[in-house]
Amino acid sequence: MPRPTIEDVAARAGVSRALVSLVLRGSPKVSAGRRAAVLRAAEELGYSPHLMARSLASRTSHVLGVMVSDLHNPFWAEVVDGLDAGARSAGFELVINTGGRSPARERQALTGLLSFRPAGVALLGPVLPASAFTGASAHTPVVLVSRSSRVSTVDTVNDDGRAGSAMAVDHLVSLGHREIAHIDGGNGSQSAPRRTGYVTAMRRHGLTPRVVRGEYTEAAGAAAVRALLSPAPPTAVLAANDLNAVGAISALEEAGLSVPGDVSVVGYDNTWLAALRHVSLTTIDQPRAEMGRLAAEALVHRVRGERVTPARHLLPPRLVVRATTAAPRAMSGL
């Protein structure tokens, strides 16, 4: 049995299709009697409007598409929370898709989202080439989270990765560390500014940067640490993100080094993983929910035509000191 349509409701309520449409959209210019009749008929039939038909006819959409690069990273779940709240309060709904960390899959995901003709699209930590979304931005508002762009039709929401890395370095230096290595995020989004921030801060302190290539995964953190062990391990490590840091800690412990006794470790993101008491990772906090909320807001403003200039949010990160950083062994006796 097919789903009831607006026509069925109209017939049952003894009114026209258009009137039903008006009632469903809460128009004030419907008499109370008819309104009640329509609502009752809809209720009895278990009618629910066909969103696709509606948006086709009205040439509008109340859907925001969200492409999440990696559903496994808790960071994004927390950004989505903010996005969801922001969208919901503006009367929009979220449709989520996942890109599986591969440019090709991300491209498919984006195409998939666009085929719904959403009001706007948010790309969370995309790794796909810029050309893929600049094209889309001609027709649909696009906001990037954790990825920068100079294209004027694209909005961006980022934390200040350079400042964040610098904070981490400053914290470690203030504890007495001088040999501080950085595991970077490879091709991942935002890995470049974090690396730059690290290098700049190290130089500012007159220290020698030591960068080892990584990825935003636990395995990469462990592998990077193994590479750092020779000739001599650093006294502190700034990891690419929290997940990466946890991998680094594991590898350090396997090598017989204690954290933070022998080596201090700082993560990045401040996801729930870092906050787990058993992990208790010193990390750089990104305001995740706020980033999601701002992304939603940026799209909504573009949709409503309230802004045509690009939004460029650069949020201040924050150092969260937990249990994985301490003064280096040589210093602790002083």
Add this chain to the structure above:
Amino acid sequence: MPRPTIEDVAARAGVSRALVSLVLRGSPKVSAGRRAAVLRAAEELGYSPHLMARSLASRTSHVLGVMVSDLHNPFWAEVVDGLDAGARSAGFELVINTGGRSPARERQALTGLLSFRPAGVALLGPVLPASAFTGASAHTPVVLVSRSSRVSTVDTVNDDGRAGSAMAVDHLVSLGHREIAHIDGGNGSQSAPRRTGYVTAMRRHGLTPRVVRGEYTEAAGAAAVRALLSPAPPTAVLAANDLNAVGAISALEEAGLSVPGDVSVVGYDNTWLAALRHVSLTTIDQPRAEMGRLAAEALVHRVRGERVTPARHLLPPRLVVRATTAAPRAMSGL
């Protein structure tokens, strides 16, 4: 500038709308010349089909809706991977939504998904009342993951929670434990069978069950452990899931008890969290990707009308022994 439509492509290629439609859907009955012309025109215009209009006209859909109860739990991300792979290989696309662990929000999320008129809907760990989805299942195939139902129009994919809990108890008993407590999942999906499995296994071994109410979160695990400390802590704990177990471990350590020295801990799910070397949690593995794949398959079969009887997948869990279980202190001296 509005997006190009099929009409624009037809005009540019000098053919009819219908022909363009045929080409785009890969019909064999189009001459090579026209096909090339159409594809070129589409390429030049940057045309991409309007999925909503297509599904409206064809009265079919290639979208599967997915409601994820909690995006923060890595378990679901891994189920979604399987679902995605299964859907993709059958030519379906996923549209994800999130329910935020609240019945009201889940209901909204389900309504939202249904308004796209998807070919089918997968509910991952829903906590909403059964009435909410039995209604939907009259028009749209529905599959539940990690939740059982006897409704014949609804398919289900679960792991055998009773067997899983029993495995955990058997493992702990074989190590010599006799005081084994269980932190349950409260109202969460699948918490009942796991609890039953635990109680039954304990009785089978002639042991006294000790259940403390919990939830599928870290905080609940920690709180439950604090409740377990008096009058005397058990020698082993079977937690509600991995996240819960990590919370329990933290609270045990804060109370000065070592894991597994003083207390062994077993989790449930075997998410990446349990596999982190720094956590290295003994746990019960659920075949997450396989569950996702089976859910996708169940929907696809229903959509194609290949099956009208309910699918009831009950997958065997598996014990994964890592570093959080050992013989109890009293025994280890033997």
Add this chain to the structure above:
DNA sequence: TTCTCGGGTTAGAGCGCTCCAACGGCACCA
């Protein structure tokens, strides 16, 4: 009483697409 006005209501067109029936032209056979 007739005219005007305006709020409530409706028919019809159209959103971008698919599908069906019908059409045109070509090769082939008689």
Add this chain to the structure above:
DNA sequence: TGGTGCCGTTGGAGCGCTCTAACCCGAGAA
């Protein structure tokens, strides 16, 4: 030369809805 098929192609209807313009009718004004 005139069918007879058949293949490639097309116009038109219609999916469920919104939106515009027109319509109807009762109330108030003239």
